[in-house]
Amino acid sequence: MGARVVPPRTFLAYLSGLAVAGGAAILLWVLLTRSRRQALGRTLRYTATPVLALSLVLRVLSFSTAFYAAGQTHRWQATQASSNPMQPAGSLVVSGVSQMSRRTLLREYRDHGGAAAVHFGLPVETRHTLRVTTTRVVGCFVDAGATDPGQVLDRCAPARSRVPVNGIGLSNGHAGDVPQVDPTLLAHGQVGLFDFVVPGGQVRATGQVRARPRPGPVGNLPGIVVPASGPLARRWGLQPSGTEVLALLEFSRLPAPDQAFMRGALTRLADGAGAGAARPAGGLGDRAGERGRGRG
């Protein structure tokens, strides 16, 4: 895994905030050590000089801690908000978890009373990303001469699909197995494909493939699951990345202490992975997830 690059906006926001807090330290020092009584003013300035140094050091500590905590919480809440409508009801979806961590999480989930779960391999997406959609969306995209599928989704996306352009998963199934897809994307036994360039996100190629509906939950789970050793994976250059997406489908049915245990296990085993818990079916938003709408 490469080094994580801090976006310039985050870096500038950090530096600006730190500078403001530094300025506040000096301003407070000047204001609080002023006195009309000369003796008191001198005493205060003399005594407060090391306090100013302490304040400047503490400013870095407090600012950095608060910035990180607020930023992480904000990102987590934003991810939850954007993914909840698409995640299978009552599930906990973990994306980008290693195979070993997935095995351990799955074992602990079952030890704590959970049963239904699905997991899919994720392909390497450093050069290009393959996404599945309907053949109609691909047709609209080509006919309109569009540069971004988002330009045609309003017109052509299937109304019943929560994720009209969805990600891809790899299975260990037989090479000859027909790819399994989100049934809401399937039309006349076929689905459409977009191949995006990374970085940039321009569409490099489009295609169609024969597929069959995948039983079980869909939503923000991979929209198409292909055998890692199959012809489709070879044709589109899909290589296993070693990470997986894991959906614990009965997570909300676990007692609260077991849910807390699983969240703890998740932090311990896969803190870098994205995770999102959905509300149980019938709740305010009955779906959730991490990978989100569109290109995932």
Next chain:
Amino acid sequence: MIGLANAAAVGGSALVLLVVVAAGQALTASQRDLRQVLGLLGVRRSRRAVLGARLYAIPVGVQGVAVLAALVSAWFAGVHDGSGFGWAWALPALAAAVTCVALVGPFSAVPPGVE
């Protein structure tokens, strides 16, 4: 992700607390002469406490500004979708404020043997 944020907030606050306690003790010890002189001059305890409070108001104020600036900075760096920021960001300032208030007492006390 959220666990990491809370752990960082608690860890950072503990570090802030340690630094404030250590620096506060050092300040109290290093200003022994001043505290002694104030005691000999008969300055009332309430006046001495005001002096200590003015000194410690600097780090308390700076911590408050620092965490609020951190919140605003996190908002600038954020996604602007209405998502919240939690409350863990306030912990370091809270830890510093509580510790500083506790340190005003020892600072305003006259060293033994003077009063």
